[in-house]
Amino acid sequence: MSDFDVQGFLTGLRGMDHSALATPHDGLTYVPDEIGGVPVEWTVPDGVATDPEAAFMYVHGGGYVAGAPEACRLATSRIALGLGVRVIAPDYRLAPEHPFPAAHEDLLAIYRELITAQGVHPEKFAVAGDSAGGSLAVSLIADARDSGLPMPACGMLNSPFSDVALNSPSLDDPVRNLHSIPRGLVEALTGAFLSSGGVHPRDPRHSPIYRDLAGLTPLLIQVAGHDVCHDDGVRLAAKAREAGVDVTFTEYPTSEHIFIVWGSMQYVDGAIVDNALDPEPPRRAAQEMVEFARRHLATLGEPATGIALEI
Numbered sequence: 001m002s003d004f005d006v007q008g009f010l011t012g013l014r015g016m017d018h019s020a021l022a023t024p025h026d027g028l029t030y031v032p033d034e035i036g037g038v039p040v041e042w043t044v045p046d047g048v049a050t051d052p053e054a055a056f057m058y059v060h061g062g063g064y065v066a067g068a069p070e071a072c073r074l075a076t077s078r079i080a081l082g083l084g085v086r087v088i089a090p091d092y093r094l095a096p097e098h099p100f101p102a103a104h105e106d107l108l109a110i111y112r113e114l115i116t117a118q119g120v121h122p123e124k125f126a127v128a129g130d131s132a133g134g135s136l137a138v139s140l141i142a143d144a145r146d147s148g149l150p151m152p153a154c155g156m157l158n159s160p161f162s163d164v165a166l167n168s169p170s171l172d173d174p175v176r177n178l179h180s181i182p183r184g185l186v187e188a189l190t191g192a193f194l195s196s197g198g199v200h201p202r203d204p205r206h207s208p209i210y211r212d213l214a215g216l217t218p219l220l221i222q223v224a225g226h227d228v229c230h231d232d233g234v235r236l237a238a239k240a241r242e243a244g245v246d247v248t249f250t251e252y253p254t255s256e257h258i259f260i261v262w263g264s265m266q267y268v269d270g271a272i273v274d275n276a277l278d279p280e281p282p283r284r285a286a287q288e289m290v291e292f293a294r295r296h297l298a299t300l301g302e303p304a305t306g307i308a309l310e311i
Contacts, residue, residue: 006096006195009188012270013066020265020272022070025077025311030070035118036109039091041069043076048084054124054300055114056080056087056293057107057140057152061131061258063161063189064095064103064206072130075158075260075286078311079128082290085300088114092136099196104205107140112149122150123298128289130258131229134160134221138208138236141216154296156220156289158260160233162209164190165201168231179226180267181257186228209235218246220292222260222285225253250288252281260285 024030031042044050058076060067069076069089080087092106111127114120122144129137134157144151170176171183194201204211209232219240223233237249252259256266256277263282266275294300 004188004191006192010065010192013062016270016272018068018071018272020274021261022068022073025073028077028080030073035088035090036106036111036113038106038110040110041089041091043073043080043087043089045080045084050084050086051124051300052119053121054085054297055120056083056085057110057125057127057137058087058089059092059107059127059129059133059136059140060089060261061129061133061159061161062094063186063193064100064132065189065192066094067133072261074263074282074311075130078283078286079289079293081311082287083293083300095193096196100193100199100203101205103136104139104143107136108143108147111140111144111152115150121298123153124300125152126154126156126293126297127152128156128158129160130158130261131161132206134158135162135206135208138162138213138216138219139205139211142208142211142213143205145215151217153298154218154220154293155216156222156292157233157236158222158285159224159227159229159258160221160236161186161229162207162232162236164193164203164207166190168229168235170231171228173228173230176226176228176230179228179256181228183228209239213240213243213245216240216243216245218248218292218296220248220250220289222250222252222288224255224257224259225251226255227257229257248292250285252285254278255281260289
């Protein structure tokens with residue numbers, strides 16, 4: 001990809017209309033804020049006395065070079081309603097303008113401020129994410145461990161993109177390449193991410209498949225059958241289990257990459273369109289995250305029932 005037009009690719013990707021994914025949902029308030037010097041969006045359930053000691057972080061994907069918190073509102077809204085807690089979505093810095101490890105530093109800065117200055121208890125804090133955001137989520141847990149901070153209570157990953165070195169066999173699966181995210185797009189995202197120079201494709205911070213995962217808190221890993229990054233999740237689950245981590249692994253065989261945020265939408269030829277994909281797997285994936293978080297977080301309040309099923 002020596003002649004790859006990084007800027008042209010990024011301009012097209014970042015200019016994509018994602019308004020269909022950013023639809024506000026009833027029963028919630030979306031609040032812009034800044035935590036640890038990083039812009040964030042809070043998703044707060046209405047009519048619920050949310051626990052000020054509890055929070056849930058959801059990290060958007062986009063290959064470390066694109067994406068936005070509001071594009072994840074389907075997932076953040078369902079989780080906020082299901083748990084009855086505040087969900088924080090970071091607008092972390094993107095590469096290559098802000099080279100690795102800028103995004104990792106942003107997440108750790110947010111987490112540090114939440115638990116040291118804003119009264120959030122680590123045992124009541126969970127972190128989740130999709131694609132690159134899934135790898136950022138597991139890396140936040142490991143970064144907290146390595147920084148001497150108490151770790152979040154658990155992590156949840158949807159379609160994790162966990163190997164920037166592109167060594168997962170599913171990337172070359174011809175059937176999985178028939179769907180919305182083919183290998184060529186993954187290569188383009190990786191090329192843009194690495195274009196700042198000086199970043200090793202196997203750096204364990206952005207590619208947790210190569211990281212020491214020993215001692216991490218429980219992980220939920222959700223993979224999609226129609227996804228070239230399928231084996232990133234399979235390999236990461238195996239790596240974590242080998243390290244002694246409590247891993248729950250779930251496969252959604254007819255779903256596509258980051259289905260938890262797409263709902264019935266699909267990425268087609270550089271646009272987000274409603275192709276009336278089955279909306280039930282995204283609902284189940286969000287509900288699975290809610291149930292997993294409830295098992296591993298300290299006591300929380302009651303969920304905002306009655307509205308969540310309508311989303």
